[in-house]
Amino acid sequence: MEIRSQSVDGIVVVTLVGELDSRTAPIAQAQLIPLCQPDSKILLDVSRVEYMSSAGLRLMLLLYRQTSNVQGQIVLTGLSEDMKDWAITGFLTFFRTYDTRDEGLQALQLE
Amino acid sequence: MNNDNVQVPASFDSLSSIRTYVMQAASAAGLEHKRAYRLQLAVDEIATNVVTHGGGSEQPDAYIRVSHEITDECLTIVLEDNSHPFDPTQQTLASDINAPLEERPIGGLGVYLALKNVDTFTYKYANQHNRNILVMYRQTPPPETQ
Numbered sequence: 001m002e003i004r005s006q007s008v009d010g011i012v013v014v015t016l017v018g019e020l021d022s023r024t025a026p027i028a029q030a031q032l033i034p035l036c037q038p039d040s041k042i043l044l045d046v047s048r049v050e051y052m053s054s055a056g057l058r059l060m061l062l063l064y065r066q067t068s069n070v071q072g073q074i075v076l077t078g079l080s081e082d083m084k085d086w087a088i089t090g091f092l093t094f095f096r097t098y099d100t101r102d103e104g105l106q107a108l109q110l111e
Numbered sequence: 112m113n114n115d116n117v118q119v120p121a122s123f124d125s126l127s128s129i130r131t132y133v134m135q136a137a138s139a140a141g142l143e144h145k146r147a148y149r150l151q152l153a154v155d156e157i158a159t160n161v162v163t164h165g166g167g168s169e170q171p172d173a174y175i176r177v178s179h180e181i182t183d184e185c186l187t188i189v190l191e192d193n194s195h196p197f198d199p200t201q202q203t204l205a206s207d208i209n210a211p212l213e214e215r216p217i218g219g220l221g222v223y224l225a226l227k228n229v230d231t232f233t234y235k236y237a238n239q240h241n242r243n244i245l246v247m248y249r250q251t252p253p254p255e256t257q
Binding site: 019021022023051053055057058081082085086 | 163
């Protein structure tokens with residue numbers, strides 16, 4: 001699991017690369033939680049995550065809660081068809097999701 | 112037709128190789144991609160459960176053995192482990208699925224996903240071993256159930 005983050009016009013763009021399972025999710029969590037600062041705008045790009053289990057989904061929910069608690073915002077971009085197939089079943093409906101990173105950035109810039 | 116099997120320590124480090132094994136079996140059985148992915152997810156969730164709840168993480172000699180069988184109709188994946196008896200079907204499942212996201216307990220989600228994503232799921236405990244048996248029909252829709 002590789003995590004890259006960069007700042008684009010005040011938005012923290014995080015790119016996850018690799019497989020998100022029970023082994024890698026805690027590693028990702030340790031790096032991502034500190035990003036959930038008050039009023040932060042976070043774009044989480046998962047287009048290069050080839051596999052995500054419920055451990056990854058739990059991490060998404062945790063990040064959502066953390067950012068919401070401090071009036072931050074988070075969007076999810078690049079969910080694969082495989083992930084949409086199962087993850088949307090009531091679990092990611094809360095998230096604002098966009099197909100591309102540009103769409104996600106646009107949405108956050110408008111806030 | 113019975114094939115090779117793989118035995119790995121019951122730890123999160125083994126999940127990736129278990130998934131690789133399942134995807135190879137799915138490919139040999141000719142499962143379409145979406146169903147192969149679902150099976151992979153289901154097996155991963157069950158294996159994760161063995162490590163988390165079966166005591167795999169506290170038991171140094173705990174292992175998971177994965178085997179598969181391909182018949183004309185289906186692909187069967189069997190996960191066998193020597194951890195504490197643990198029946199995943201007895202976990203609380205989807206009752207919380209409609210609760211608001213913030214309030215929803217997130218335990219039990221993995222098992223819910225596992226059971227939802229395979230055509231049949233069976234749990235057995237015998238000879239000090241848990242056996243989780245996951246079956247996917249090779250053709251869709253499944254000949255008998257749809």
